[in-house]
Amino acid sequence: MAAVFATAPQRVQRLFFEDRLKQVTGQWCLKLAQARRPYRMVPPDELARVAGTAMHGGVVALVEPRPVQPFDARLAAQWAAEGQPVLLLDGVSNPHNFGAIVRTAVFFGIRRLIVSDHPGQALPSDASHRVAEGGFEYLDVYRAPNFAAALRDLKRWFRVLGASAEGGKPMAALARDKRPDALILGNEEQGLPKATIAACDALVTIPGSGKVQSLNVAASAAILLHALATTSNKKGI
Numbered sequence: 001m002a003a004v005f006a007t008a009p010q011r012v013q014r015l016f017f018e019d020r021l022k023q024v025t026g027q028w029c030l031k032l033a034q035a036r037r038p039y040r041m042v043p044p045d046e047l048a049r050v051a052g053t054a055m056h057g058g059v060v061a062l063v064e065p066r067p068v069q070p071f072d073a074r075l076a077a078q079w080a081a082e083g084q085p086v087l088l089l090d091g092v093s094n095p096h097n098f099g100a101i102v103r104t105a106v107f108f109g110i111r112r113l114i115v116s117d118h119p120g121q122a123l124p125s126d127a128s129h130r131v132a133e134g135g136f137e138y139l140d141v142y143r144a145p146n147f148a149a150a151l152r153d154l155k156r157w158f159r160v161l162g163a164s165a166e167g168g169k170p171m172a173a174l175a176r177d178k179r180p181d182a183l184i185l186g187n188e189e190q191g192l193p194k195a196t197i198a199a200c201d202a203l204v205t206i207p208g209s210g211k212v213q214s215l216n217v218a219a220s221a222a223i224l225l226h227a228l229a230t231t232s233n234k235k236g237i
Contacts, residue, residue, distance in 0.1 A: 001059050003134025005031065014062040015039035016050050021058045055130065066136060068123060071114055071144040073153035080157035084111055085180050085228050090147060090196050091118035091187030092217055098122040099131025100218035101185065106135040108225045113139055116147035116196075120187060151199040158182035160201045162192050163224055165214035168203030171227035177201075181228055188217050 004012060009031045017025045019041055029039045042050070044058075051060040079086060087110050092098055105113060115121050122128060123143075129136055144150035154160055159177045162168070162184045184200065186192035197203065206215065206223050215223070 001028070001057075001061055001134070003137040004061065004063055007137045008066075010035065011064040011066075012061050013037060013064065016042050016047055016060045018042070018044055018047055018058040025059060052126070053130075065124060066141070068115070068141045068143050071142040071150050073150070075142075076154050076157045079112060080180055083180050086110075086112050086114060086154070086158060086182040087221075087225070088114045088116065088182060088184040089121060089186075090116040090184055090192055091120050091190070092185060093120040093122050094188060095122045095125045095127040096131050097188060097216070097218045098124075099128035099133075099135070101221045102128065102132040102135040102139065104218070104222045104225055106132075106138045108229045110225065111139050112142065114142045114144055114150065116150075117143070117145050118147070118187070118193070148195055148199060151196070154182050155199070155201065160184065160199065162186070162197055162200035162203045163220060164197070164203040164205050165191060166205055168205035170207055171204050171224060171231060174202055174204070174231075181231065183224060183228055185217055185221055185224075 005028050009028075012028075012032065014037065015025065015028060015032055016039070022041060025039075032039045047056060047058070047060055048054045087101075087105050089098070089101065092101065102113065115123065124136055124141060151160055157179060158181060159179045160182045163186065183204075184192060184196060186196070204224060206220060208215075214220070
């Protein structure tokens with residue numbers, strides 16, 4: 001909630017909060033009063049009804065969502081010129097995983113996320129926003145209606161890396177490349193589609209003990225994004 005009020009308070013339409021958080025929400029209420037937007041202190045049971053869940057942290061707001069923008073290939077050259085890595089999701093279906101990945105991406109400075117046209121791909125939702133802890137306020141989300149074409153466009157400007165449970169190299173073992181990196185994470189059960197794998201410049205795998213098959217996709221994202229940040233720093237980005 002703090003992230004919304006810090007970056008775009010005009011998107012907050014209504015605010016509800018518990019008595020125990022009235023000091024925390026004081027400045028937010030002042031902003032809403034100035035904008036003539038309603039706010040109200042409510043008991044916990046009513047707040048749970050408003051939120052539709054007991055997992056609300058004591059504050060619930062009605063917020064105009066940031067739009068998911070269509071991916072435009074002309075953006076790729078501009079992003080590459082800035083030297084910024086890009087994260088892509090191709091079939092990550094669990095909204096909690098989606099939110100956790102967004103939170104991790106923002107922690108490591110990722111500013112842009114592209115989601116595919118995979119039928120199972122999660123999109124921003126109440127659940128993913130709760131898990132992201134404000135992360136959606138700090139990165140732009142794009143959707144590629146033709147993911148294969150989007151990857152072809154990205155490859156002109158980015159080194160496209162696909163995350164795979166096996167068969168890839170550790171991030172640190174990849175050869176140096178002048179292009180910034182675009183990392184793709186796939187579905188929790190099936191991983192990346194074959195067509196996506198074929199379009200990648202390289203596959204990256206997290207080495208482990210082999211006692212379990214793989215990591216949860218959100219955990220994999222944290223490890224790979226940390227490695228990606230380290231690689232980007234070595235490139236001088």
